[in-house]
Structures are given as structure tokens and as C-alpha cells.
Amino acid sequence: MSSLSFVKSVLRRRDAIVGLAIILFFALIALLAPLIAPFSNAYNPKAYFVASPDSPPAWARIFPPYSSLPPNIVLPPTPSYQLFKVPSAIQYWQVLDPVNSPVIKYSQSGPVGVLPPISGAFVSYDPTSGSELVNLTGDSTTPVPLYLYHEFGYNYQPPDYFYAQLLVKPITVQGASLAIFLFVQNEKGVYPVALFADSGAQTYLESLPNLGSGYLNYFATNTQSTLNKGAWNFISAITTASAYMPLVYLNKSVNPLLVSQTLFSEKGEYKVGELILVIPHGKYTIALQQTDFKFQIFGKIYGLLGTDANGADVWSEFVTGTRLALGIGFGASAITMAIGVLLGLVAGFFGGFVDSALIFLFDFLLLLPGLILLIDLDTIFTITHAVPNKALLITLLLGFLGFAGVSRIVRSQVLSLKTRTYVQAAQVMGASNFYIVRSHILKHTAGTIIALVTYIVPGLVIADAGLDFLGIGIINTPTWGNMLNNLLNQATASNGYLWWISLSVGLSIIALSVGFYLFGTAIQEEFSRFS
């Protein structure tokens, strides 16, 4: 009758194995939460917009309606290039001056008309500031365009959002005016999405015969777009401010509200990057310092569980929610079991007045309407700031309010055990009360107690989720209840009722309950067979 053989007999049952597997799965998620959740609090605005809002999970691509949604596209693609802290990041640029290549004399000597190696002095890495250096010298009176771009293939539906940004600091601008564009190019043409120009370049652009009036409007509206020499200029194009993009002024066919939908409506090769337009009058020398260009298309599918209405990672929310749910469930059940078993033992073993008084307490607590009491106490303790942490407060409340049921069950067990002959024999032999309770009664109620824990935990998890769902539990932190609560206002037919959130949370709660039930029932049945 060792405990090892009891464990073995429980583990031989298939329902116990299934239940234990479910419990361990969620326990593992909860324990590893800091490692497997990319964001520790996905409700923090810092974690917003990892992808487009309401994106389904990446694996949803196997379903036809989601098969052509774009993933996140970030350029440059490797993290070290994105940070731009390595000299080799320069090699990611592709350089092109398609029209006037013979007129540009690069500072590095080379055959005329052939592009120099990119890592040469033409675009180089500045180890002191970690930035790129662009050097251009030449002699010309016609404008000299220099394209620096990244290339990628795009075979998806148009995205909702993208951004492109660059910091530029013109160090030397001699004998020329300078305009810097950010552009997106597809097979239909070049779309300028951002433009900074100094006063000379502004005058030049405004005098262009076809597009002059467009540039005039652009510079009149966007007074921030003047290129300052000797200072860092933040050139950015972002679709949430698409009305400021030059393409809206130059190309009237582009709807300012549908910029990314228009630009990425074609499937095929795309180029995004920077156009340095030099407008020289004779000999010129240009030296630019710049950070690496950043470009991102916000994907419409993302990660394991997609994104919520803020574009935050739902997998992170789910994992942190699981951690909190199980933490509160096990914490509160520990309190409940400690108090409940103790009072149950006392009431059952001593009987008499103690029993009557405790039974009155249990019945009182059982008949008290639980939810409204919970809400009242929760509100009162929140107002008085009695407990520093809302999760701790809920754990304590659930723990201290729920012990009555446990006590009653333990008490009835103890009552039946007390009349057994071996207990009476021990009493006759003069064993102390403590000894009898410890080595006879507690030993024989152990199975019930363990089974009770497994029944109580899912109830407490659901109670916590319910409080969060009503908005009176934990706030500003992703929990299962909060995720469901947000769902209430955000699920619509157009986002598929956010099935990746509702199903993951709903099925988790159901699976957890079933798992604990299976395991608890197996323990109880094996124990009753055992003793």
C-alpha cells in the first residue's frame, strides 16, 4: 500500500494520462511564459502593431480565404542589418543611376559608365557614428539622380499599412541643390512616398513643366519638408499619414486613403528605397551621412495566434493569460485547501459545539451569494488599496471565500473515518489526537483532498476569468477574461469574429476543466479502490 504503487495505478488509467497531459501542457506554457512570449505585456502600447490589426495566425494560410494575405515584410531582412551596426549592411543597398551615369564622377576612380563597388568610398560605413556616408562629385548642369534601393518580390493581396523611414544629414553640399525622395517602385512606375528638398531644389521641382504645380502644392502644405544642411532630417513615409505623401499631390489618381492598396495592387518585383536628386550648376561636391533605410509592410497574417485589434501579438496575450490564470487558480486553491482541510478536520474530529459553530459558518458561506460578495469585496479592497496587486487580491478573495465546500466534504469524510475500528483502537491505546489525525485520518482523506484540488482549480480559473470578463478583475494585463471581454466589442463579421482569439481562449478553458476533471476523477476512483 505504498504511495508509489498508488501513483502507478493512477497512471495506468488512460483518462488520467489524458487529463495529466492537458494539465502539464498548460502548466508548461505558464512556467515558460517569459521565454515563449515575445511581449511580457501585450496590452502595453509598446507591443502594439507587430502586424496589421485583426490579423489571423500565419498557419491560417492553409485556408483559401487567407491564402494570399501578406506576411510581415521588413527590409533589410536580417536583424543585424536592421539595427545598422555592422559595416556590411551597406552591401545590402543596390545602387543605380540609370539616366546620367556618365556624368557622375565618383570619388573613387573607375571606368566611366560602370557602377563602382558599393562598399567603396561612394557609399561607405562611418565607424565613429555607425552611419553611411554617400560621396558624390562631378561636373554637370543637368540633374543627377542616384537610386539606392532594396528589392523584394510581392505576391500577396495589398497590405493595409506600411512605412519607410530614413535619417539624413547633409554634411557638404557645394555647387548643387539637393532633394531626397523615398520611393516605392512597381512595374507601373515610381511612386514618391516622402520628399525633403532644400530651397534650391524646391524651386527647381516647382519649375518642372508637368509636375510643377503638384510640387508647389506639396511644399506649400508640408512646410516641414525642407532639407536642413548640417542637421539630421527625419524623412518618413507612413500610411497612417498618407495625406502628406508627395504622390498624392503629383498623381491625382491615387486615393490618399488607399495608398498602400494602390501601390501594392500589383504582384511582382518591387523596389523601395531612396532617390538622391542632385541639381548641380557646374562642379559639385556632395557628402551625406545617413542611417540605414527602414521599410516595413505590416502583414495581414502573423505568428501563432495572429493579432488583436491593436495589432498586438495574441500568442503573447494567451501565454501571459495562461500564466496568470493558473497562478491564480493554484494560489487560490492552496489557500482554500489549507483553510478548508484544517477547519474540516477540526469540525469532524472534535464534534460538539465546535462542529456546530463551524457547520454554521460553512453553511453561511455556502448560501451567501458568491458573485455579488466577490464583486463587493473586490471593489472595497480596490478602493482602500489594502492589497498592492490586483492579481494577489483576487487570489486571496477567491481563496478565502471558497473553503466552505471543501470543509464540508472533508468533515463528512472525517466523521465516517472516526468511527472506524482502527481509529478507536488507537484512541484506546492512548494515542494523541494529533497523532490520530496525522497518521490515520489525514492519510485516508488524502485521495479525496487531492481530487478536490483538481476539481477546485478549474472553478477558480473560471471565476477569475469571469471577474476579468466583467471588467472588475485584473486590468491592463492580458488575461483570458480580458481577452474575451475585448472580444465582445471587437468581434464582427468582417474580421471573422476573431476566431483565433475566441477559439484559443474558449477551448483552453474547456480543455483545462476537462483535463482537471479527468485527472481528479481518476485519482478519486483509484483511491477508493486502493484503501
Place this chain on the structure above:
Amino acid sequence: MLADQARIFPINLAFALNCGGVCHPTGLEYYLRYLWAATLPIIVLTILGFGHRQQLLRNNIIEEYNSSSYAIYARARGIPSRQIFYKHAFRNALLPWVTQVGLDVAFLIYGLFFVEVIFQFPGIGYASVLAATTLDIPFLISTTFLFGLYTLLVLFVLDFVYAMLDPRIRLGE
């Protein structure tokens, strides 16, 4: 979600009751509209509570029908089993079920917290939640008081109903 897609039943009850501010039904029309609007919440609560009550009644009937002495006696007298079932077993099995239903009437009102929040119906559960989220203590006290009063009343009435159904229980003894 079913309601949203099929548009048969409303999910926003308050909105549905006054047609979004357009109509103000009175009298019978109001109650009919109320019934229509409350269909989904009632279905939800029914599905949730059904299993446990069904199990309870079933176990009771099995116990009474198979192993109670009066059922065996009736069978021995040659009374058809159908009559035993309905006249003896079923009636006695109903007693614990009535207790359960009475407690349901008292405590199912707490399920309304969730139902009212989900279906956006400005009832007393919704009001309590509102009071709790806005930390409005006097409001919360009043709703708590109403809930307590209601529970007490139902439990009080339940005692009488139980005494009426079960002749073994006498009032005032």
C-alpha cells in the same frame, strides 16, 4: 455571432427593445418584443443549466423507481409499471428537483451578470458591474441590497412550496 450573421435575434437587447430609439413599444407589444429579444439569453442559460438538472432528476428517478420499497410493493401488487413510474417514482423524484429549481430561481440571477454584459442589457447585474468598475460604493450597496432581498424572498417562498409538496415536512413544528 449566430445572431449577428443570421439577424434573427438581437444581441444588443436595449437597442432591440426600443428599435434603436425609433419606437417605444407599450403594453402587450412591449412584452412580446421583450420575449423576442430575450430568446438568445434564455437559450444560453438553458443550455448551461440543463445538463446538471437533467442528471439530478434522472438519478433520482432511477433510485426511486428501482430500489424504493413502495415501488417494489406497487410492482408486487401488479400495478402497471407506467403507472408506478408516473404516480409514485416520478412524483417523489421531483422533490429534490424542486429544491434545485428553487435554488436556481434564487441563484440563477447571478448568471445574469454575464448574460447582461454579453447582451448589453441594462439590468441590475449590468448596473452592479458598472458600479464596481466605476467604484461607486452607494450604487453597489443598493444593488447588493436588492440581490440579498431577492435571494431571501425566494428562499423563504421555497420553504413553503417544499412543505406543500412533501407531506413529511410540516410548517411551524
